[in-house]
Amino acid sequence: MINAVALVKEYGKVRALDGLSLDVEPGTVFGLLGPNGAGKSTTVKVLTTLSIATSGTAHVANLDVTKFPEKVRQVIGCVPQKTSVDPAATGRENLHLQGALYGLRRAALKSRTDHLLTRFGLTDAADRPSRTYSGGMQRKLDVAMGLIHHPRVLFLDEPTTGLDPESRAEMRTELTRLAAEDQITVLLTTHYLEEADKLASRLAIVDRGKVVATGTPDDLKNELHGDAITIDLADTAAIAQAHPLLARIATEVTQSGRSLRARVSDGATAVPAVLAALDSAGIAVSSVAVARPSLDDVYLRYAGRSFADAEGVAA
Template sequence: MSTTAARRAAIEAADLVRTYGKGDKAVRALSGVGFTVPSGAVFGLLGPNGAGKSTTVKILTTLAEPDSGHATVAGLDVRREPRRVRHAIGYVSQKPSFDPVATGRENLVLQGRVYGLSRLDARARAAELLTRFGLGDAADRLTGTWSGGMQRKLDVAMGLIHRPSVLFLDEPTTGLDPEARAGMWAEIARLAGDDGLTVLLTTHYLEEADQLASRLVIVDAGRVVAEGSPGELKSALQGDSVAVELGAGDLVDRARQAVRAVPGVGDVDLDGTTLRARVRDGAAVLPGVLAALDAAGIRPAAVSVARPSLDDVYLRHAGRAFREADQAEGVLV
């Protein structure tokens, strides 16, 4: 690989716009989304359900075309060179792509043949991936009998069969139990760290993006609302976050007014029945918050102080809590 190619960004997206439908029924799924993914990184595309993540991935993987804007993947234009893009990438969708009535080995060999590998090379590559993902003992069992974690590993292995330079993982741990999710996290980190593969990860799990991504963008309602490393985005929110979990019978407005009046408290936002306040020094402000709530006749279920999280970042830039946005019904994809 040339020095120039090594320095080239793995993914570049600029001003992507995509609308579904026409006239009064038109829905704007993307409204100028743009970002750059450096080679060899795990990059997080983070947002609640309906934010526009899947539409963005469909465009980058040539499954959809933008109305306007420009994107390249592995240095290839997704609109002018879609066939070359497809050979340069691996794509693991949210839904399983394996055949449940075939064995793990058969699934991988078939996938390799689809990508043009010889029978011998496909079998060798399948054996390599089965070993790498710890699936060797189950290789010749029907995949429909495998656990959910094993099946998800097989999906990722199938995306790697042809040695792509960029791997797209669309919600890779949805539906997995905590142990299987932790195992998948470890494997994703190893793909970029040991293999130098570029991974674009879409997720609505905040902790997943925080754990894995060296850089990320947060999208909401079809727009990028924040971009940077998880550390940079959290550090930009100076101070601490005080969370006040209110009981069902508490008066939210009264609690908000009481907390907002405490010296040292900045923005106060509501996330369901939890108030989140930005403060300079959580330890110093907390006694005043408790006293103000007590004076207002409010007995919170819990009060905590924490350093800023990605949820706080999202709240600051999108104007609502991530959980609230994730649970809201939307039409974007």
């Protein structure tokens, strides 16, 4: 349903996309996971015809996005990061305006509007100005507007950013329903590891404008055997001394602030050995944590840095 091959997008000397490729099957929720600045939003802009790639090809619903942009826009819905809701208009008026732009006639537009208001729990607030809506309600209205014309593909750019936990959970439930019940292909961008893990049936991890790994969340995590251990040192100055000691016992040792992170085959047996080695060297430890593989570990494996560090660089 969505195919991109070797996309490059340059803004002057800045290369936002650096040969990005992806393939999205119909009726799935596909996640683009990466830190801010990784190229996720630029990818969405190219796929939704809002920007033209410097090189490479992209097709949505078998339509070339460069050759047939008008046709592409008819079969997609797009919900950008920043709300497109008119705050002075009511929820119903926002939906009517969006539907009219796509050529929906009166009876069909009324029926579709009523259906979406009910589906997103907005019926009671339908005739209130949308500026009175909570952040979660406005985001629901945004998604409803993106669905008004029965699109085959829905693009969601950071759909839950700024929402409270309850609204975020409700949005995740509704997006899962879209793919399962409506057979709409959903491509969403996110920098929330938990959201990508729970919501996406498949995902692509994006770093510095490239896809560095792709697969189901479980498959990507299962590629990493053993456990991850994180050691917080009492003194940052001891990092240089502790790093080689840990490397003798573990693999993939990385540093973030005064923490060292590594992979071991069995955390329960490795931790005592690690603590003993650090203690014998006079290195004080504040805390130790052991965890099963996560998407953060996957990101670390393929991008060469932790997700938190990548967010800091991107910011």
